[in-house]
Amino acid sequence: MHTLSRRSVSAVLRNGGAGRSRYRAAAAPISSSCPFNDSVGESDAKIRWYSVLTAGRCNTTRSTTQINLRNGMFLGNRYESTATASDASDSPVEKYEYQAEVTRLMDLIVNSLYSNKEVFLRELISNASDALDKLRFLGVTQPELMKEACDLDIRIQSDKDNGIITITDTGIGMTRQELVDCLGTIAQSGTAKFLKALKDSKDAGSDNNLIGQFGVGFYSAFLVSDRVAVSSKSPKSDKQYVWEGEANASSYTIREETDPEKLIPRGTRLTLYLKRDDKGFAHPERVQKLVKNYSQFVSFPIYTWQEKGFTKEVEIDEDPAEAKKDEQDEKAEKKKKTKTVVEKYWDWELTNETQPIWLRNPKEVTTEEYNEFYKKTFNEYLEPLASSHFTTEGEVEFRSILYVPAVPPMGKDDIVNPKTKNIRLYVKRVFISDDFDGELFPRYLSFIKGVVDSNDLPLNVSREILQESRIVLIMRKRLVRKAFDMMLGISMSENKDDYEKFWESFGKHLKLGCIEDRENHKRIAPLLRFFSSQSEEDMISLDEYVENMKTEQKDIYYIAADSVTSAKNTPFLERLLEKDLEVLFLVDPIDEVAIQNLKSYKEKNFVDISKEDLDLGDKNEEKEKEMKQEFGQTCDWIKKRLGDKVASVQISNRLSTSPCVLVSGRFGWSANMERLMKAQTVGDTSSLEYMRGRRVFEINPEHPIIKNLNAACQSSPDDDDALRAIDLLYDTALVSSGFTPENPAQLGGKIYEMMGMALSGKWLTPTEVQQPVFQPHNPETLEAEVVEPVSAGGQK
Numbered sequence: 113m114h115t116l117s118r119r120s121v122s123a124v125l126r127n128g129g130a131g132r133s134r135y136r137a138a139a140a141p142i143s144s145s146c147p148f149n150d151s152v153g154e155s156d157a158k159i160r161w162y163s164v165l166t167a168g169r170c171n172t173t174r175s176t177t178q179i180n181l182r183n184g185m186f187l188g189n190r191y192e193s194t195a196t197a198s199d200a201s202d203s204p205v206e207k208y209e210y211q212a213e214v215t216r217l218m219d220l221i222v223n224s225l226y227s228n229k230e231v232f233l234r235e236l237i238s239n240a241s242d243a244l245d246k247l248r249f250l251g252v253t254q255p256e257l258m259k260e261a262c263d264l265d266i267r268i269q270s271d272k273d274n275g276i277i278t279i280t281d282t283g284i285g286m287t288r289q290e291l292v293d294c295l296g297t298i299a300q301s302g303t304a305k306f307l308k309a310l311k312d313s314k315d316a317g318s319d320n321n322l323i324g325q326f327g328v329g330f331y332s333a334f335l336v337s338d339r340v341a342v343s344s345k346s347p348k349s350d351k352q353y354v355w356e357g358e359a360n361a362s363s364y365t366i367r368e369e370t371d372p373e374k375l376i377p378r379g380t381r382l383t384l385y386l387k388r389d390d391k392g393f394a395h396p397e398r399v400q401k402l403v404k405n406y407s408q409f410v411s412f413p414i415y416t417w418q419e420k421g422f423t424k425e426v427e428i429d430e431d432p433a434e435a436k437k438d439e440q441d442e443k444a445e446k447k448k449k450t451k452t453v454v455e456k457y458w459d460w461e462l463t464n465e466t467q468p469i470w471l472r473n474p475k476e477v478t479t480e481e482y483n484e485f486y487k488k489t490f491n492e493y494l495e496p497l498a499s500s501h502f503t504t505e506g507e508v509e510f511r512s513i514l515y516v517p518a519v520p521p522m523g524k525d526d527i528v529n530p531k532t533k534n535i536r537l538y539v540k541r542v543f544i545s546d547d548f549d550g551e552l553f554p555r556y557l558s559f560i561k562g563v564v565d566s567n568d569l570p571l572n573v574s575r576e577i578l579q580e581s582r583i584v585l586i587m588r589k590r591l592v593r594k595a596f597d598m599m600l601g602i603s604m605s606e607n608k609d610d611y612e613k614f615w616e617s618f619g620k621h622l623k624l625g626c627i628e629d630r631e632n633h634k635r636i637a638p639l640l641r642f643f644s645s646q647s648e649e650d651m652i653s654l655d656e657y658v659e660n661m662k663t664e665q666k667d668i669y670y671i672a673a674d675s676v677t678s679a680k681n682t683p684f685l686e687r688l689l690e691k692d693l694e695v696l697f698l699v700d701p702i703d704e705v706a707i708q709n710l711k712s713y714k715e716k717n718f719v720d721i722s723k724e725d726l727d728l729g730d731k732n733e734e735k736e737k738e739m740k741q742e743f744g745q746t747c748d749w750i751k752k753r754l755g756d757k758v759a760s761v762q763i764s765n766r767l768s769t770s771p772c773v774l775v776s777g778r779f780g781w782s783a784n785m786e787r788l789m790k791a792q793t794v795g796d797t798s799s800l801e802y803m804r805g806r807r808v809f810e811i812n813p814e815h816p817i818i819k820n821l822n823a824a825c826q827s828s829p830d831d832d833d834a835l836r837a838i839d840l841l842y843d844t845a846l847v848s849s850g851f852t853p854e855n856p857a858q859l860g861g862k863i864y865e866m867m868g869m870a871l872s873g874k875w876l877t878p879t880e881v882q883q884p885v886f887q888p889h890n891p892e893t894l895e896a897e898v899v900e901p902v903s904a905g906g907q908k
């Protein structure tokens with residue numbers, strides 16, 4: 113712990129922290145570049161990779177703000193330059209306008225009724241910690257950045273009488289240009305996410321919630337401050353600059369720091385001038401409590417400035433009358449009187465736990481601590497569903513804590529976007545990156561969060577190294593295995609709600625895994641859940657299905673449809689239900705492809721009951737032969753009528769109440785797949801015709817319609833009514849089997865025609881039917897006039 117002698121305490125108080133009056137600014141040109149891109153002789157592509165990750169802000173601002181070429185520098189929207197100093201400093205003060213989004217954000221923050229304002233400290237400490245991380249990382253290859261001999265730490269001092277808080281870090285700091293780029297614009301940070309969520313959210317009342325959910329980074333300082341000063345010294349520049357902004361202002365100022373008392377060796381000092389109602393935040397005990405509460409797991413020491421006391425004995429001045437009395441008392445002992453007093457002084461106090469939690473012995477870490485670490489590190493509000501803390505030794509050494517979140521991230525495209533910043537990679541405790549593209553986890557597992565600390569990777573690890581390294585490959589395998597162990601743990605837990613939550617949030621991810629990760633099929637399959645013909649309300653696992661299989665049942669049956677209702681009413685189910693065989697209902701668009709990729713589970717094949725050659729294990733060759741003899745000719749006759757629409761007509765073994773069904777060829781698309789493919793095809797769909805495969809028309813020989821047609825085939829195969837019945841039968845089978853009819857209007861026409869035939873003579877005589885009930889009164893305007901129906905024996 114960094115402690116100061118009591119004498120130095122007052123010096124520290126005067127200088128605001130780290131004995132920094134030794135450092136003086138020397139005149140030197142200002143770096144004209146982005147923070148970490150192209151400075152300090154940087155040539156190493158590896159570093160540039162990290163630089164791009166961390167300094168995206170510079171690149172994005174160029175297009176959105178005006179470029180003023182002055183000394184070759186990008187100056188943002190500077191619109192006024194004035195030499196009037198707002199401070200003791202006599203350096204010129206330059207005024208800049210905020211980017212439009214920042215103004216909007218500031219407006220929101222300043223006028224927000226957000227009650228949990230204390231998050232400001234968490235956000236600012238997190239920025240300080242990031243700045244220290246960046247310095248430590250860049251310092252590996254550019255030791256000159258760390259030439260100032262100061263510890264990597266964060267110090268928070270508060271002045272409760274004046275309502276001022278200062279937060280000082282010894283991190284990477286900001287050059288003048290970086291102050292403009294970083295604090296006057298918004299980049300791809302949590303703040304940008306906040307703004308996006310705000311845009312997406314229709315409910316204006318949720319603004320306040322969103323501040324809490326995303327954090328608004330640096331600007332959260334304005335939740336509690338009227339005025340904020342950011343004094344920063346980058347190791348890439350010889351000068352220190354001060355950024356100053358006020359709540360409710362559309363501009364900020366930048367000037368050089370020239371007051372020697374205020375110079376810092378490296379890093380950034382934020383001074384918050386608190387609003388009248390928020391001055392309570394400057395109470396040292398409150399600051400300490402907030403740090404303990406929100407920033408316990410920041411991996412750099414955080415010191416807060418605290419009043420301390422120690423007890424000592426002091427002599428008491430004696431009362432003269434008493435003294436005289438004592439003198440007279442010869443037997444009295446010659447002993448001075450003392451009392452105990454408390455001596456007060458101020459000193460820095462280490463306020464957080466600095467040993468990273470993942471380096472601790474798992475036996476000594478409580479679930480609450482793991483959950484707290486998760487919430488603080490990943491800015492989460494809900495506890496994780498599971499966590500796993502482990503160390504691997506041997507070939508590759510690393511420590512890790514992984515978490516399964518309770519909810520998916522905001523944003524619809526996350527399932528296909530592996531870039532989630534969910535895994536924080538450290539090498540020997542140095543933070544390296546959280547920007548991965550599937551290197552540590554396959555994209556379908558990109559929702560897993562956690563930290564990984566490797567002892568084997570080099571500190572200057574680049575993306576190329578990550579992608580090609582054998583070490584990373586082994587790490588990935590182990591991480592994936594641990595992630596599956598966690599998920600299996602949730603699935604086997606007695607608390608069924610947890611797995612339901614998990615499945616709702618990440619079920620789709622696992623199904624994507626069936627398609628993308630053949631190697632882990634055995635791990636994914638037990639985690640899958642489906643509705644079934646015997647469980648329409650609660651999803652079942654494949655294990656439950658297998659346990660419920662009939663002794664003679666060889667396969668796992670499934671049907672894909674667009675809903676449970678469609679699935680349970682499909683004609684394909686008829687015989688299976690009769691035989692009490694369970695059928696899985698695949699109602700999510702991705703289900704069918706996922707199951708087809710799995711192929712089997714516990715040596716039982718998945719069988720689509722809407723495809724040809726369905727074997728229900730009850731083949732009766734004798735009966736089949738008989739049926740063929742009786743209906744063979746009818747099958748040929750129907751095939752002749754339907755032509756190329758079907759590949760063949762066969763006698764069905766899967767129907768009991770429907771007359772017929774249209775099944776897909778074994779290797780072709782099911783009706784469900786055909787529907788999905790059509791929905792996804794843009795433009796001409798004719799190519800789909802080639803890909804959909806063959807269709808087989810199956811007839812139910814027990815059904816009266818088929819029996820009737822069989823008779824027609826024998827007696828009058830050319831009868832128009834019989835042929836039209838075949839057409840209608842085909843079209844109806846198309847619809848009931850889940851396909852889309854090629855010409856729905858024509859099908860409607862056929863049905864009306866049949867209805868007409870069925871109803872003719874039932875209520876009206878043929879002549880009455882000929883008379884229209886409505887007649888145009890005036891053919892030009894087509895206005896209709898109701899004509900009283902003729903009542904000639906029939907009913908209206």
Ligand SMILES: Nc1ncnc2c1ncn2[C@@H]1O[C@H](COP(=O)(O)OP(=O)(O)OP(=O)(O)O)[C@@H](O)[C@H]1O
Pocket residue numbers: 169235239240242243281283284285286294295301302303304327328329330331379380
């Ligand atoms: N203490 C600091 N030292 C160095 N740079 C800082 C410091 N505080 C902020 N910055 C710079 O200002 C930028 C803006 O900070 P801000 O907090 O608004 O966003 P962020 O940290 O990038 O993301 P988030 O919104 O998630 O906090 C940071 O990216 C960083 O470059």
